[in-house]
Amino acid sequence: MNRVVIIGGGPGGYEAALVAAQLRGRVTVVDSDGIGGSAVLTDCVPSKTLIATAEVMTELATSHELGVDLRGDAGSDEAAASVRVDLARINARVLRLAADQSHDIAERLQGEGVRVVHGRGRLDGPSTVVATLPDGSEERIEANAVLIATGASPRTLPTAQPDGERILTWEQVYDLTELPSHLIVVGSGVTGAEFASAYLALGIPVTLVSSRDRVLPGEDADAAGVLEDVLTRRGMQVLSRSRMESATRRGDTVTVRLTDGREVDGSHCILALGSVPNTGDLGLETAGIRVNDSGFVRVDRVSRTSANNVYAAGDCTGVLMLASVAAMQGRIAMWHFMGDAVAPLDLGRVSSNVFTSPEIATVGCSQQQVDGGEIDAGAVLLSLSGNPRAKMQGVHDGFVKLFCRRGTGIVVGGVVVGPRASELIHPVSVAVAESLTADQLAHAFTVYPSMSGSIAEAARRLHRV
Template identity: 50%
Template sequence: MSSKDQTVVIIGGGPGGYEAAAQSRVHGARTILIEEQGPGGSAVLTDVIPSKTLIASSVWMDNVRRAAELNIVEEGSSYTADVLGIFDRVGRMAGTQSAEITHRLSESGVELIRGRGSILPETADNGRRIVTVGERRFEADAVIVSTGARPRKLPKAMPDGKRILTWKQIYSLKTVPTHLIVVGSGVTGAEFASAFNSVGVKVTLVSSREHVLPNDDPDAARLIEEVFAKNGVNICANSRAEAARVVDDGVVVTLSDGRELEGSHVLMAVGAIPNTDQMGLEEAGVELDERGFVKIDRVSRTTANRIYAAGDCTGVFLLASVASAQGRIAIAHALGDAVEPLNLDQVSSNIFTNPEIAAVGVTQKQVDSGEVDCVSVTLPIARNARARMRGIDEGFVKLFARRRTRTIAGAVICLQYAGEFIFPLTLAVKNRLTVDQFANTFTIYPSISGTITEAARSLHKMVELP
């Protein structure tokens, strides 16, 4: 059957959904995208775009504070962060991005339907899957579930949108927090702690583990802790929040050891729950794991015929870039195009603290455990001439190389705008470049990227000749 004779129904309009929809139209299939909030989904409207817009403003405030080191001297009024103005810009940015996605999809011929989609357990006589939106009914040759995830809530700290907040609610505040307690020291908690601290809000970070970012590179996590401490973030380590309650014009967070923390607001960043309930997935034969995430293979297939899944609802690297890749892979497989299965070893990620933490490939934990046979080198960014010119002295570049093959196996960059510098190393990991191939590639002098090739040159004598 030609792609032009097929119908693809996509439930969820986040990165996995709208990328799948765009790719489906490239193949000429009739494409129906069902979304409750609007194209872009939570990623654009309440999550990724909003948080990174806030972070962009916070980084500029950090740069302003560094200005004196570069002999940029204030005359007259000083700069302060208009937090409510930032929140307003967040809303405008999210709305603009969603409108642009809507326009592109509509222009390409995607049928956009506002609502919540469900899958019926039975199939049509022709074997097609049946998807419903209210009273409407569609038959699909392929269904892609891309419904995302929502903030996890603690029973004794239920968000009210005023004092006890999720990351979706914080931008709707009408008053600026004077003391924000952030519960959770994973990626989301660390990013918000960094951002609000930089715009002048007092921050206390509650971590259930000994260190922040416990699942990420330990050297980078230690550096972030040092930066937090230097900037006045109070970290409550080995502390688990059990409850939060509103008192007068503030909140009280109760820890498991009985201690109480007082603040003006509390942000709950304690994980995510997949949006996979009450849409007929299990009845249709889609297997979920114990947490409710959809089980898929490397080409985005679920356990049910003709049903694929992409994005945060799968629990596979909760990154917008991965969601987009999963959506494109699902379309390629469903419509008979060439497919390159998802390879998580080649996925780059970024944590938008300041400094950022970008990583790709093997990890320090894998090397330390002996799972992979690699050598590594770490170079501080403070020795880089361009970094010194810009007043940057916090950060490092770490490279891993396989001992026998001399290929670059992974990297960690901890640096302001690290997410922009990880791309060449992602190319190196994907294409199995050797340290010598990478080291002998020209970089600009002076440049931050020069430290990356310098690290590769440092590995030259550390790996065995073939």
């Protein structure tokens, strides 16, 4: 029987374990932080649960346009009613849902016959994993294949050290029980933008410090422009081209000093400075596993490392830090090792989403690739402001953008900006994955009225491009 040992119980690890078990491998997962990893316990699941509350607040803030008056009876002597959030209850729910999700995954693993060892794993050569158990003892586990899925941790700076109370990483925000009076978010990438957008919707004044010239520098420029316009219109202060020098705390005040000498004071600060791989003290050198200059494990498109029968998946590889990509890397690794049918990872088919308000979803090629001549494609951008369902729901911001190859008309990418863009991107993702043409996408029936109607309309406008 093939013996598989997986270090790390996040999406890359537990999905790999399920595949290996399905293919009748003898599977052991060595995990120290909780099944589900940071994606379930401290990152993706918690943040999107928080954002779910923020979405409700955003809808309430615009409900007057739909004829809903939350101010109370204007003719009465009573004080105007107001909607407030209870951060302690929100975060209690966040942590409860994360724990429940972790429990569900652990039960699934157990049901599939996967053995889970609670301890910290490290390699001792390419075919042995040593698990250090909570009582300090060690267990040596022999393997025919090893998968490293240890994830990554929030990056900090010597001049900006989190204290877990006022200066926070994105993993520490769920201990807050009172709303910040002024939140400073440092970093305008996906994580920073999501938290800044969410807390703004909860009614908290937010200052976003961005070292680049715009929010979300790695995303579609048109989409980022819409988001920044919306956030500033809602009251967020965005400090572009502003690099943090330090973050310090004095009492209940956090001061973020910028490299140009300016200072920003707030009650709390979230550091969203990127991630560093959890690859230290793993014994990688004992197995001859190569890492890059940043410490990420080098892998090929079927998740192989430089050591025979040692694979790696997820954020520790730095390939694309998405839970969906980690899970696919883990599955691919086990399909490959167990001799099952497998296709190499294709990042050109990965759909992703930024859970801001509005959301930004993307798949396939980018505007930058088209503009740079890497892909010969035509493009169309269709604003959601003309969509009948959007008008009914009071949605004014957002668009659908599609790219298709000239001549063949094959859809090679798309961007959706708007409410639930994470759901709307799916038909575009299918078109990209299956090499459908814009005409084929356009000819599929859509419901009227619906937001998805704009995807079909954009596809129709690409006819003969």
